[in-house]
Amino acid sequence: MVDENSLSSLRELFLSYYSPTRQELRDVLLDGIISVDTNVLLDLYRYTPSARAELINLFSAFGERLFIPYTVAKEYQEGRLGAVLDHLGEYDDARGHLEAARERAVSALNFLAKRRSFRRDEFELELSRLDSAFRAAERRVAALASDYDLDPEGLIDSDPIRKSLEPIFNGKVGRPLNPAAEQAHRELFGSENRTEVLPGDSDAKRKPIARAANDYLIWNELKVEVARRGKPILFVTSDDKADWVGRERGRTERPRRELVEEMLRDCGVRPYMMQPAKFLELSREALDVAVSPGTVEEASASEQGQEYGSAPPIVVHGLSDEPKRVRLARCCTPIPGDEIVGRTARGRKVVVHRTDCQWVAQSGPEVEVSWTDVPAELEVSLRFTVEDEAVFYAAWPETLEQLSASVRILRMQSSEDEMPATAFVLLNFESPMTAAQISEVIGTIPGVGVVARTSRNLVTNL
Template sequence: MNGLYDGEFAGYKIASPEELDSALREAVVAVDANVLLDLYRFASQTSNDLIKTLQGLGDRLVVPHQALREFWRHRQRSQGSPRGATKSASDALGKAARSMNDTLRNWAKAVGVNAGEVAGLTAQVDDFVGSLQDELEQALAEADAERVGDPILEQLEELLAGRVTPRLPDEEHAECVAEANRRIDAEVPPGYKDADKQDDDSADGGAGDYLVWYQATRYAAGQDRDLLIVTRDEKEDWWWRQGADFIGPRPELALEYGALTGRRLFLMRPTDLLARAFVLEVVVDRESSADASRVADDEAAEEPATAEWTLDAVAALLEQLDDQAPVQAAALRLATPDKRGRVSREEVYVLGDYSDERMLRGFTRPYHRLTAVLQARGVVPPGVPQIFVARYPDGVRTSYFSVPDEVPPLLEALAQRAAGLPRQD
């Protein structure tokens, strides 16, 4: 006779907090390429804290050869992202200044304001935007000064000495690529969400995730230990998810590793690892986990949208939010056209009657979770952008939230409908 988690059901066992702590202390911990690359995207304190935490793992830390290969393939792009982000922000500010000045000139023509007064107003706009652009460049210069050379690379050189798995022999590598392609076609985890990479110019195509999985599991099997994989990849071909909640590794993956080794599989994101650094007796800054979560949210927000929000979709989401997350519902309703689709941090604190000590980490999760629920029901189109996105101009704390461009007019139309007014198109 079998029990609840025997045989084919072994993968459904959800790790308790105590089991996750035990895994951090005892399991082989394999780190994916995206975690190493994010060291360049994190705030300096977060990068230092993550490296300290990885050091705390000692000889249980391992980086699959494929993960290091992908790190070197994408490192220059990640290293240059602060400069590219600064240029994008500066260009956006310049575009906003031109738009404001055009608005002022059109207004002046309509009300008969003389050219001298308009010139004074546009000069104020130019001065203000210019000062913001100067501050962005100064902040970038200070960040560059902190990271003269490449201290992250220097730290990784020491951290990863002797911790990278060997390169697979050519024949074994070819077999893994063939297996990865089979899994993509059959939608077997991990890696089937990378089907669009099969036609990439790289030799591995869409096989990268499976190669990381194969190398990590075979190494941990040789150590006869449980395996904990740290990845920023949040796709469903790695994670067992319920809406926006991360329950654990896909049951198929847990079952596969259990069948291979008789051991357990665990998954963590960098933000989870930093939040549990104390288990390794490593002290990290309290903001570091939130910063790691910010980078993950930013990455998700940057995913290209393939559909737009509709009036019925927004109405359905608001109905769900009213029932399950009323503060989030009220916050979304504030993102009207007159506010350019933005809701400030201060407004959210007032809506929720939050204390000053409270952090807003996780505030957007109900939007993600309920959007996923409504998409499963066919109410919200697949491929819509995230509807309520946290913005971090200072790099750590949420300053404001924004919504997609199509949403503010829809919110206004819904408000008019609720008030019994005819819709203004």
């Protein structure tokens, strides 16, 4: 019995403010409940066969201490095929990014050559070197794609990963919450009046509420299992968003303080969270299981995500299944203020075009989309007339500073006897701006005519 008048320690009274020690993590690996998030299971479809086998073998090493929340298992079953299609789509994206990077590099050389910074023979030599380097990278991407061992069609009836997991997970998957409890959790999550942050809140900005609430259900399923067993739990997840994870100077080493306090209050033990790479490393030490450095490296790369840039602030309407990825079309680079339309693509992706984009009619089926916010990073292609190039170039650096922008491509088209010239520009913006704001700032340069959006392809292919 605890004496209410006795004194205690800082750590004991404020445990949620402390990151777990290495010994505490080792102890939970050796004796606690081990649970994994959906993203860890779906990442198995991105790993190489050897890394995949080592992680599955590690799951089996925990025996009866392994626990898979019902909602995680359900999301895994629903997401397997999408994970494979998404991964295959990443090879296509990589090819596209390589081609775009090659175009930018060639444009930079062309710009220097036109300014006579390069002799023609030097230019041709550097162009040849660039081309060789990019073609080698493209061949490597093609080889990686051809080596991928999973076929989307085959997964429907025969999934080798699921087949390996089934005997390990047998008797370790939790039951769903009872309907009344689930309904209460969903109502709380969807309440507009609550002030507390719940797991899933970060996803609610880009997912339907019903889908985002799954994180909150998972959290409560973990609590139910901890209360049943009376042991601390380690939740392995790639998720590092602020609704789950506590941050100290950029480090994410523990669950959010409120979650630690909630589980201590309701279950009497603290929860632990760990990303897959660290989980693999510490498990190798604690359990003496085979985990190669290559597997840790693959897990670490997966934690960093497969996206190029952050997800755009777009809401997709009317799809029965949530898209795996939403990206802005590179052909027309839409930004807030533009009228937009979504087109579905392979791998449950949605590509967002401007409605006046010349390529939109050649894309996949149409879906309704809308802006939710101004993106933190933008790429914009523009065209405008320039009466006096000398005046323009003198004012251009200050204009870029005002825009917080950097130039990826700048080309001037003019003839000796014809003015004004036409400028074609591809810009990267570091700060949020709308199309109207961009046009207004550039339009203040003396001699600049109407600033209009143009096709990215037109700028890069001039």
